[in-house]
Amino acid sequence: MFLVVEQLLNGLQFGLLLFLLAAGLTLVFGIMDFVNLAHGSLYMMGAYFAATFAAWTGSFVLGALLALVATLLLGIALEFVALKHLYGRDHLDQVLATFGLILFFNDAVRLIWGPAGLALPLPAWLTVPVQIIPGVFYPAYRLLIIGVALAVAAGLYVVVMRTRIGMLIRAGASNREMIGALGINIKLLFTLVFGLGAALAGLAGLMQAPILTVQIGMGENILILAFVIIVIGGIGSIRGAFMAAIFVGMIDTLGRAFLPDLLRKVLSGAAASTAAPALSSMLIYLLMAIILVVRPEGLFPAAKR
Amino acid sequence: MTKAYWLAGAMSMVSALALAQPATAADTIKIGFVSTFSGPTAVIGNDMRNSFELALDHLGRKMGGKPVEVIYEDDGQKPDVGKQKTEKLVQSDKVDFIVGYIWSNVLLASLKTAVDSKTFLISANAGPSQLAGELCSPYVFSTSWQNDQTPQAVGTYMNQKGVKSVFLIGPNYAAGKDMLAGVKSTFKGQVVGEEYTVWPSQLDFSAELTKAKNSKAESIFVFYPGAAGVQFLNQYAQAGIKAQIPLYTAFTIDELSLPLQKDNALGVPGAQQWVNDLPNDENKKFVADYRQKYTGLRPTFYGAQSYDAANLINSAVVAVKGDTSKKDEMKAEMEKVNFKSVRGPFKYGNNHIPIQNFYLQDVVKDGEGQLALKTVATIVKDDQDRFHDKCPMK
Numbered sequence: 036m037f038l039v040v041e042q043l044l045n046g047l048q049f050g051l052l053l054f055l056l057a058a059g060l061t062l063v064f065g066i067m068d069f070v071n072l073a074h075g076s077l078y079m080m081g082a083y084f085a086a087t088f089a090a091w092t093g094s095f096v097l098g099a100l101l102a103l104v105a106t107l108l109l110g111i112a113l114e115f116v117a118l119k120h121l122y123g124r125d126h127l128d129q130v131l132a133t134f135g136l137i138l139f140f141n142d143a144v145r146l147i148w149g150p151a152g153l154a155l156p157l158p159a160w161l162t163v164p165v166q167i168i169p170g171v172f173y174p175a176y177r178l179l180i181i182g183v184a185l186a187v188a189a190g191l192y193v194v195v196m197r198t199r200i201g202m203l204i205r206a207g208a209s210n211r212e213m214i215g216a217l218g219i220n221i222k223l224l225f226t227l228v229f230g231l232g233a234a235l236a237g238l239a240g241l242m243q244a245p246i247l248t249v250q251i252g253m254g255e256n257i258l259i260l261a262f263v264i265i266v267i268g269g270i271g272s273i274r275g276a277f278m279a280a281i282f283v284g285m286i287d288t289l290g291r292a293f294l295p296d297l298l299r300k301v302l303s304g305a306a307a308s309t310a311a312p313a314l315s316s317m318l319i320y321l322l323m324a325i326i327l328v329v330r331p332e333g334l335f336p337a338a339k340r
Numbered sequence: 341m342t343k344a345y346w347l348a349g350a351m352s353m354v355s356a357l358a359l360a361q362p363a364t365a366a367d368t369i370k371i372g373f374v375s376t377f378s379g380p381t382a383v384i385g386n387d388m389r390n391s392f393e394l395a396l397d398h399l400g401r402k403m404g405g406k407p408v409e410v411i412y413e414d415d416g417q418k419p420d421v422g423k424q425k426t427e428k429l430v431q432s433d434k435v436d437f438i439v440g441y442i443w444s445n446v447l448l449a450s451l452k453t454a455v456d457s458k459t460f461l462i463s464a465n466a467g468p469s470q471l472a473g474e475l476c477s478p479y480v481f482s483t484s485w486q487n488d489q490t491p492q493a494v495g496t497y498m499n500q501k502g503v504k505s506v507f508l509i510g511p512n513y514a515a516g517k518d519m520l521a522g523v524k525s526t527f528k529g530q531v532v533g534e535e536y537t538v539w540p541s542q543l544d545f546s547a548e549l550t551k552a553k554n555s556k557a558e559s560i561f562v563f564y565p566g567a568a569g570v571q572f573l574n575q576y577a578q579a580g581i582k583a584q585i586p587l588y589t590a591f592t593i594d595e596l597s598l599p600l601q602k603d604n605a606l607g608v609p610g611a612q613q614w615v616n617d618l619p620n621d622e623n624k625k626f627v628a629d630y631r632q633k634y635t636g637l638r639p640t641f642y643g644a645q646s647y648d649a650a651n652l653i654n655s656a657v658v659a660v661k662g663d664t665s666k667k668d669e670m671k672a673e674m675e676k677v678n679f680k681s682v683r684g685p686f687k688y689g690n691n692h693i694p695i696q697n698f699y700l701q702d703v704v705k706d707g708e709g710q711l712a713l714k715t716v717a718t719i720v721k722d723d724q725d726r727f728h729d730k731c732p733m734k
Contacts, residue, residue, distance in 0.1 A: 038554045045546040151383050152567065154600040157578065164580035174579045177546070246578070247543050248570045248600055250380045256541050292547040295535065308536050312512040316538040 037171045042292040043285070044167075048177045050284020051184030055239035056257060057264040057276040058191060059232030065271015066208045067225050069118065070126050072133040074236050074261065075254025076140035077113075081106045081237025082244040082253065083144060086153040095158045095245075102241050103234055110233020114226050122225070141251050152250035155241075180242050187238070188277055195273055204228060208271045263323050269333025278335055283319050290315030368409040369657055369664065372429030374422055374450065375440040375464075377414040381540075381566040383596050384442055384642050385414070388464060390634050391643030392439070394626070395650030397633075403654045404662030411435065415446050417540060422446035423453065430457045436657075436664040437462060439649045442565075442642065444468040444487060444514035448475075455479055458667060460674075462653065464646040467693065468514045469521075473730030476691040479667075481674055483648040483681075484641075485613055486693050486725035487515050488522030491563065491590045493611035493698035493719045495526030498559065498588055500719075505530040506588075507557035509548050509572075511539035511564065519563035519590055525726065532557040545572050549579050557585065565591045570600040577604040593703060595638040598711050605703045605711065613694070614644040614683040615701050615715040623682040638712075644682050651679040687722075691731035695724045 060074050084105045089098025117136070121129050157176055164172035195201035203224055206214045215221045240254070247253065264283050268275025295311035302310065326334065373392060375385035389412060401408055411433055415422035422441070429435045430453055438454050439462045441447040447466040454461040455477045463471070463482045472486040498506065506527060510516035516536060524531055532555045535548045552560050560581075564572045569592035576582055582604070589610040598605055616627050616638060626647055630639040639647075652674055659673035660666040675688050686696040699715045706712035 038550065041550045041554075042547060045550060048546070049544055150386060151596065152380070152570075152600055154570075154602055156602060162578050162580075172580060176578055246571065246575055248380075248567045248574075250567055251382075252379050256543070288547050291537070291542075292551065304534075308534055309512060309517070312536045312538045312542075316541070 040168070040171055041173065042289060044173055044177070044181070045292070046285035046288035047281065048181050048284070049288055050281035051181055051188075052239060052243055053257070053260055053264055053284055054277050054280035055184055055187060055235050055242065057261040057268070057280050058187075058273055059235035059239075060258075060261050061265040061268070061271055061273065061276045062204070062228055062235075063232040064265065066204055066211070066228055067122065068211070069122060070129045070133065071118070071232075072130060072258070073113075073136035073140065074232070075258030076137050077106060077110060077233045077236035078240035078243075078254040078257065079140065079144065079249075079251070080109055081240030082155070082249040083148060083153065084237065085241035085244055086155040086249045087148075089155055090153075095155075095161070098155075099241050103237055106237025106240075107230050107234040110237075111226055111230040113233070114229040118229065119222070119225070137255070144251050150251065152248050155244040155249055157245045161245075176245060183238075183242060187235070191273055200227070260319070263319055265333075266323055267326050267334060269336035272333065272335050275333055275335030279333075283322075286318050286322065287315065290318045368407045369403045369653075369662065370433060370435040370437075371408060371410045371653065372426075372433060372435040372438040373410055373412045373440045374415050374425050374429070374438060374446075375412070376417045376442055377412065378416055381417055381442070384566055384640070385440075387596060387637070387640050387643045388440060388442070388646040390637070391626075391630065391639055391647040392650050394630055394633055395647045395654075398625075398629070399650065399654055403657040404660065406657075406662040415441075415443070417443060417446070419443075419445045419449035423449040426450035426453045430454060430459050435459065437653050439646070439653070440464055441466045444518070447471065448514060451475060451477075451480070460653075460656075460667075460670065462649045464649040465642055466515065467518075467725075469518050469725075469727050470514075472691050472693045472725045473727035474732075476731035476733055478671055478692075478733065481652065481688070481692040482694060483652055484645045484694075485696070486727060487518030488525065488727075489723055489725050490611050490613070490698060491519045491522030491561070492526045492726075493700075493723065494561065494588050494590050494609075495523040497609065497611065497700055497719050498523075498561075499526070499528050503527075503529055503559045503588075505532050505556075505558045507532050507552040507555050507560045507585075508534045509545070509552065509560065509562045510536060511542075511568065512536035513539045515565075516563060520561075522590075523561050529558075540568065543568070543571055545575050546579070549575060549581060553579070553581055553585065559586050559588055561588045561590075562592055563590045566597070567600075569593060569597045573597075573601045573604045573608070593701075593713070594642075595640045595713065598703065598713070602711065606705075608703060609716075610701050611698050611719055612641055612701050612713075613696050613698055614641045615699055615713055616644075617713070617715055618682070618684060618699075620680075620682070620684050622680045623684075626682045648679075648681050648683070651681070652677075655679045689724050689728045690733050691725070691728045692733075693725050693728065695722050697721050698723055 063071050084102035085098050088101040161176045165175045167173050264279045268279030294315045298307035298311050375388050377385040413425035437460045441463050442465045444466040461480045465484050467486040508520045510520045587608050593605050655678045656670035656673045660669050686694040698720050700717045700719050701713045702716045704714045
């Protein structure tokens, strides 16, 4: 029973982390109609900034906050220098340009920080397990990830659904020619949205950094999962990204946790051990394929356009 | 909503990052070197290349009087890419030797190409069980080990410590399966659980750690080379399991991962056939010159094995005075191990896998205040892999 609770928490934590990454991606893709493969690079930059600033300041929290600001500024600079010239273009041009940016960022990181990767150690108060219910201990840092991601989700909800900026963002997602025609400064809105997306990617990267390693190319694997999530959730929909991210996180974690034992009941031990990880990693892609067939607009599509 | 379909296709582009390197031709000893030079595990390939280059420096960049040309190829840690690069080296570059191979699955995919063309292949790391057994070949030599040997030594050490039960975790590919099988073959206690994770994409081990913790096992054994080892160890420490269940490792803590694992690695034992502080003269020279040539870096066992591979090739080329068409003579010479290995003396078994000692290594703070690996004891002497009987060569 305790095992199930812990595994559910693991799935929730992984899902919420994916949400941070997918939220930025879905904002940019849904509202600006811009395919940004370099989103994973911003995730990587967030982690590198955090590791560097944390080493300079000696404080994890301060390093993380500085990194967040740095990624936001980097995102805005990137949009201003390179990406805004690509808005009117074909999707293929955008993919090629942002794919080039992945290579650019990977090599820039190699030049600046070297090929070996960095470590982002946690302060002592975050490395202890916390007793959440009697008998169940859970790592404090993973609880922090859950807390921060939920706060961000709530914050995004309030901003998008309750503020004027959010109204413009939603309007932009529905019909961007129209809000341009109504005299809204669409360029500024796009820069803002892109910066927000970059900061969210950076936040995901720096939150993930102490669990994983800070290394070149760290954003590429996880970016694929983020794409899966926005396809499942419905492109441009924050709510969709949230639900789909938790869905994917749960399926991935629970698949890994319980599938081997289930398979062992039907297959021999060795075959089950080998098949289970392969099968559990396929589950989310299977889900995506099914959703593309049955409900191509995603589970929670943004407003009809 | 064609966007969504379209996007699904675009995803594959992200996962296909590859690089290529130019090649030249001359009357030289040509060596192809296949390793990983891009992606997160490129640091391992770099260390192997550094050590190989250092060995060539020590040899005056000549073998048997002829200049040496090395063509480095990046396998991107992918079996299909490794196979293509091996084919290119054999068929278009026509190399005399192929060296390298970090990953067992890459080596297994590339093996047939090299063996069919009768090109000597020196594995400087990967040691899948098939290579030691039914797929052994007169043209294949190893300067590393058979995968099972190192975890077998760990299992023996756990017996010595009186460990009663273990939970095994490893990646789901050729080497991961060999490693867990290796521990199981020598460990006398109970194996409570066995988990395989998706390789190399799985980065989060929370589900497996939770299971290990709840299994009430007395110990955990893992095999996670490269960056995955850093991630596993960090997550193991953060989950607070380090204080409860001791960890035993194979190929998880090395000089590349240690600067990132930091104090999380302190006191976590592993086994290895080479440790940087082995007291023989060749090793002292190798380690000292490496640290001088590549400031700020320390060699790893991957590098030590690559350094040995260069010297093994040199011994063969010298024996035939640079005439690399005399393959039988070169093979006979290599079987004698007529060079001084940085791990100390070893012999080859019938399957061209070393018969060698395995040492217990521990993580300590060295004289410079840095974390370092230290040889603590010899776990097994002159260990031969358990698949040599299946090899038809005598």
